[in-house]
Amino acid sequence: MSARDARLVTLWTEGRSADEIGSALGIARSTVFAYARRLGLKSRHAKSYLVDPRNAEVRERLLRGESFNEVARALDIRAHSIRARADSVDWPAVEAAQTKRRALDGVPAPADRAVASSRARELYGAGATIPEIARAVQRSEVAVYGTLNRYALTPPTARFLRIAGPIKQMLLNGVSRSAIRHTLGVARDDVSRAAAEIRAAH
Structure with a gap:
């Protein structure tokens, strides 16, 4: 076990986030989880949001036709936890309420993922901001940023600049994307962005 792995195990067992x-190891949050899985460390997440008293309000807001993102912003919770919170x-009643509300607001129904991705890239090229794009394509800001990042349209982060070289080298050597993710402990979007930059350069 490397010194970094030993330090990760120590911090993990101390209950650090x-x-x-x-931050302590100079790696991304997603890499921490990847290493923890590789090292066989037990998950510490008890999914406390499942017993959160705000869950009743989540259900009420959904039935009024609010989107996941609107509920998340109003209650200061993560959008990805809403489906579990409102199990x-x-x-079908939620979908009907959301469809009715969109019709009243004059907002078109959400496009499928491929159409939304294409439209997001088009709007970004025209100078729209990420929040504006998210509203236009009915996707979360995080999803829009991920789409733009995969196509190397957003400025690279300092973390990406540190890991881009090894990813690109492995891609050029014919290593599979899955193997790159597991070997380097990087996210799927990082590999997609590196591949997009290679395509743009050739």
């Missing part, structure tokens, strides 16, 4: 561990809700 993934962000704290990542007992009548989902």
